[in-house]
Amino acid sequence: MGGLSTEDLQAFGLTLRLAATVTIFLLALCAPLAWWLARTRSALQRLVAAVVALPLVLPPTVLGFYLLLLLGPHGAVGRLTAALGLASLPFTFGGLVVGSMLYSLPFVVQPLHNAFEAIGEAPLEAAACLRASPLDRFCSVALPMAAPGIVTAAVLGFVHTVGEFGVVLMIGGNIPGQTRVLSMSLYDHVEAGDYTQAHALSLCLLVFSFAALLVMSLLRPRRWANV
Amino acid sequence: MSDAQDGGASGLDAALGWNRGALSIALDVMLPARGVTALFGPSGAGKTSCLRMIAGLDRMAAGRLRVADEIWQDSNRGVFLPPHRRRVGYVTQEPALFAHLDVSGNLDFGHRRAGRPASLDREDLIDRFGLRDLLRRRVQSLSGGERQRVAIVRALLSQPSLLLFDEPLSALDAPAREDLLYLLETLHAKLAAPLIYVSHSIDEVARLADHVVVLEAGRVVAQGSPQATLTRLDLPPALIEAAGAVIEGVVIGHDPDDHLTELGFAGGALLLPRNQARVGDRLRCRVGARDVVLAQERQTGVSSLNQLQCRIIAVADADHPSQCLVQLDAGGTVLLARITRRSWRALGLVPGLEIWAQVKAVALGG
Numbered sequence: 001m002g003g004l005s006t007e008d009l010q011a012f013g014l015t016l017r018l019a020a021t022v023t024i025f026l027l028a029l030c031a032p033l034a035w036w037l038a039r040t041r042s043a044l045q046r047l048v049a050a051v052v053a054l055p056l057v058l059p060p061t062v063l064g065f066y067l068l069l070l071l072g073p074h075g076a077v078g079r080l081t082a083a084l085g086l087a088s089l090p091f092t093f094g095g096l097v098v099g100s101m102l103y104s105l106p107f108v109v110q111p112l113h114n115a116f117e118a119i120g121e122a123p124l125e126a127a128a129c130l131r132a133s134p135l136d137r138f139c140s141v142a143l144p145m146a147a148p149g150i151v152t153a154a155v156l157g158f159v160h161t162v163g164e165f166g167v168v169l170m171i172g173g174n175i176p177g178q179t180r181v182l183s184m185s186l187y188d189h190v191e192a193g194d195y196t197q198a199h200a201l202s203l204c205l206l207v208f209s210f211a212a213l214l215v216m217s218l219l220r221p222r223r224w225a226n227v
Numbered sequence: 228m229s230d231a232q233d234g235g236a237s238g239l240d241a242a243l244g245w246n247r248g249a250l251s252i253a254l255d256v257m258l259p260a261r262g263v264t265a266l267f268g269p270s271g272a273g274k275t276s277c278l279r280m281i282a283g284l285d286r287m288a289a290g291r292l293r294v295a296d297e298i299w300q301d302s303n304r305g306v307f308l309p310p311h312r313r314r315v316g317y318v319t320q321e322p323a324l325f326a327h328l329d330v331s332g333n334l335d336f337g338h339r340r341a342g343r344p345a346s347l348d349r350e351d352l353i354d355r356f357g358l359r360d361l362l363r364r365r366v367q368s369l370s371g372g373e374r375q376r377v378a379i380v381r382a383l384l385s386q387p388s389l390l391l392f393d394e395p396l397s398a399l400d401a402p403a404r405e406d407l408l409y410l411l412e413t414l415h416a417k418l419a420a421p422l423i424y425v426s427h428s429i430d431e432v433a434r435l436a437d438h439v440v441v442l443e444a445g446r447v448v449a450q451g452s453p454q455a456t457l458t459r460l461d462l463p464p465a466l467i468e469a470a471g472a473v474i475e476g477v478v479i480g481h482d483p484d485d486h487l488t489e490l491g492f493a494g495g496a497l498l499l500p501r502n503q504a505r506v507g508d509r510l511r512c513r514v515g516a517r518d519v520v521l522a523q524e525r526q527t528g529v530s531s532l533n534q535l536q537c538r539i540i541a542v543a544d545a546d547h548p549s550q551c552l553v554q555l556d557a558g559g560t561v562l563l564a565r566i567t568r569r570s571w572r573a574l575g576l577v578p579g580l581e582i583w584a585q586v587k588a589v590a591l592g593g
Contacts, residue, residue, distance in 0.1 A: 122323035125284055128310035129317040130337030130385050136311075140336075144327040 064170025115149020337385025
């Protein structure tokens, strides 16, 4: 097993950058979405929950295919971005971010949804009677009380983005330094029969994923358990 | 003296209710601007629902609610202040403390949002409720009594214009309950806002309340001073157990040899077990209807020390067909006696008759 080549290191850096970007965007997007899912009594709740969970069951290639059509020069979003003078998204880092966000969405929404539900009405009503407005309650009670769920959501979103392949394949292409992520490099090495490099990369991913899950379980505070 | 008319303007004027199928609540009360109002009634009477309506936590509730000079709700005019703008200090049966904050953080939550008003003495409240040594503790490590004390001080520090306490003592063991009840009694005189205190414990009501609202099956069935309300003959059957006189008097002396305290009140004097009160202190005690025995003559050769001359006002059915409730006037103080129908006949009792009431037991409060 040799060390990682320059190209592989580049792929590694790109993957981390992608996963970090996706995780941050997803947390910002999913916190209000999961809060709504956990609190609303709207009939739309089940519909939205099902749509959000869709990437769980859909083959990533299907997701990537539709995204490619949608974001491409003839797709609705593609035409919109073109009309606005923006670059086309497929085969760019931005396209990867959008695709990965969709793909990892349920892995971030689910833990947040569960964490918000577990808080229950009582602390929020107590906060309301202590003069906290709805936004104040979300920031000063719901978010801190859901902290373990937020950690879980972040780790799952990050790790899941690192490990994706199908969406990247469809929408990202394989451009070194721009869209060639770890899983693509690995695929290339195996295709080329370069098992030494493939081993090195696989081991890196394995260790990384395991470490992330370990950190997540260590970070989950026990003291919340009996609240 | 503690009726709604006391002091002119009332503190709270509510006509709130909701219907959910077979369940309905209708709260129609006018409460004094100061003091403690006990919301008293059997389990399931809708006491907690009333507090939630007042706090604005129940969006289904319709009607009117005015507290001091503020309209909190007026469904006809589409007014509904959300809970965070109502300024209620709500203490729930199970204290909902913030698990992510320590005791100090919990206390400051409402205090900070109220703008840390100078009129509230945070340090004094912390000392009086014995929270000084707990400030840095996580709330999960507190005992039931400690949690409830934190919840009460947290509510007081948010400078509420109305306090709502929902059976704050019910989850506590006897010593913790006694401690907290004593603290609430001492708090009573210093409260700037009216307090609505939900309870199904007659002892808590007798010790704390200036005003009693009796609730049964979602309806107000009686309200007034504890003295007048708890001696009514038409209390809901579930509350007959609680029926009895609340007597407020002044300590007129102690007998150190026999360890007795003499309490003078309109209508006579009662001997109580010696307590901490000093001569001249006002004390409240409760004489349950079951603890009163009637006799035609003043008795000698009986062990009960307390005998009061009374006149029979009225009689009514009690909770069992063999029993009746007799309302008595002891020189202006109303007493209740729960006796058998057979005794009523055998003694030839009729309203207007002069009679002696032997008091078997006096529960002390206040």
